[in-house]
Amino acid sequence: MPSPGRYLTALLATILPLVLSAQEPGIRQIRVGNLKVTALLDGQVPLGKELLKGLEPEEAEAMLGGPEPTATSVNAFLVDTGKHRILVDAGGTSSWGLGHLAERLQKAGIKPESIETVLITHLHGDHFGGLLTPEGKRAFPRAQLRLSQIEHDYWTAPATEASLPEARRPIIKALKAMIAVYQSEGAYHPFAPGEAPCPGVQAIPTPGHTPGHTSYAFGQGKHAFWAIGDLVHFGRIQFAKPEVTVSFDTDSPKAAATRQALWERAAREKVLIGGSHLAFPGLGQIKKAGQGFIWTALKGKARR
Template identity: 35%
Template sequence: MRREIPRIDRRTLLSGAAAAAAALAGSGLPLGPARASTLALGDASLQVVSDGNLVLPMGFILPDRSKAEIETLLAPHGLPSDQVEPACNLTLFRTGDRLVLFDAGSGANFQPTAGRLGSSLAAAGVDPSDITDVVFTHAHPDHIWGVLDDFDEPVFSSARHWISQAEWDFWRAEDTLSLMPEERKSFVVGARNRFDAIEAAVSFFKAGDMPVPGVEAVDTTGHTPGHVSFMLHGGPDPVLVTGDAITHPVISFERPDWEIGSDQDRAQGAVTRKALLDRLAEDKAAIVGFHLPYPGIGTVERSGGAYRFLPA
């Protein structure tokens, strides 16, 4: 049986900067070279920094849906039906003497619109050497390739790197490369290359563990076999860093039952997404969505028989 999504307490967002940044979310403005948005979380704080955005054909996201279905869903929101340009929002969590970065972005070798984490960290006054922990939701290129610089040297050389044992084992398995579709074999090669470079600094965890104080791993399997989201504790109310369990501000919420082409296990991805949205809507919990419009901070509410995302 899959682990039940934990209950999340009701929360209050405390952020002046986040409100201003949220006003830009979905505005159609291009992502700048460096952006950062901060909110308080009790004695801790959370800061979202941008790695830019991706550009993906809609067929990659919804390979099983007709153009008419997609247009019917997206046109009322003024969104194109031929491609998506998801933001890449990385979360920094300051708690005690730890500065935790969730995921590491794309680096310079994935898409030209991404790989901006370095400039965003600089704009936020953060040097890579300040990061004490890098915690991965999963090992897709836009989440892990950024651990290496242009010279294939580790960017976060002072940090402990954390990844779920199931995720590590999947990308390392002997048959993963041969079973991966041709267009995604580079994902496997890239993940293994990064694993080799950071292996000496890697520690493993499983769902339910707390790899870093105040950071609880939540099982959100489906997008990849070891995908996890993270509940951040530090004040009276937690915030969930979703990773790619939720990826689109309309599709994921209005049609969570639609299978997503980027999910490794499409059926399980839909089951996980629905369970997660149910819990988030019930508890009116705050989330940070990696691919939601920058800065990805908001809440979930039920809307008819589905859901909608409410930016902070």
């Protein structure tokens, strides 16, 4: 039996990260059944209404509450299952005003080497940029990196690079550099459709924003948590109007259909949702409301 002193130290070691993170900006930890979910804010980017497709500018402005671009969160989610630590998405780099994930993890008491799996929802820079350190090394030195094979094939195809405007091509170079680093250390493993990316996690194909965009489902029933990546960029618009898309979706009709279907399912199953670009911490539930849906952000210290 441990001495009272050692017992107290052990107890504090368990509690302290939770207490600290509650006080730290950009870190939010909650329990969902047996899962511990930590939302981590990588930074914010301004998104303007001119990116919206399928909505009149006046209506967009009214729904957004003004003409200014929306300061949009870039969130990553760390899920601790009790057996594994899994990170969903890795944020971007400082060149975009992002790249705060590493310091947030540190403040939350989570060592990058303790993360065993990194799941990527899709290969946009604000999701894979944080996979390498500024020195070009693996930011998660012991993690296996997993993402959809469809997504890998699309972004590494010469035709995709050729189809991009000149200004967006450097991102492909950055992507290939990242893949090369993880591949050279045997840590890069795209998964086939229907394959579980790691034990206890289901991949839900959610194509449209990009061809292999994938959401990840943890837990079950009322203790389920789904990280849904970029199914929504404008929370004030795309729950009420899932048909509204953004100009950087690769396939607008598919993105809209995928969103509608996922909103239906998430509302029916009452799952906890984590959205990459919903206002930090990006956690909440989707409910049906008339023809559309509403987002109910997780409040206070709510636990489920």
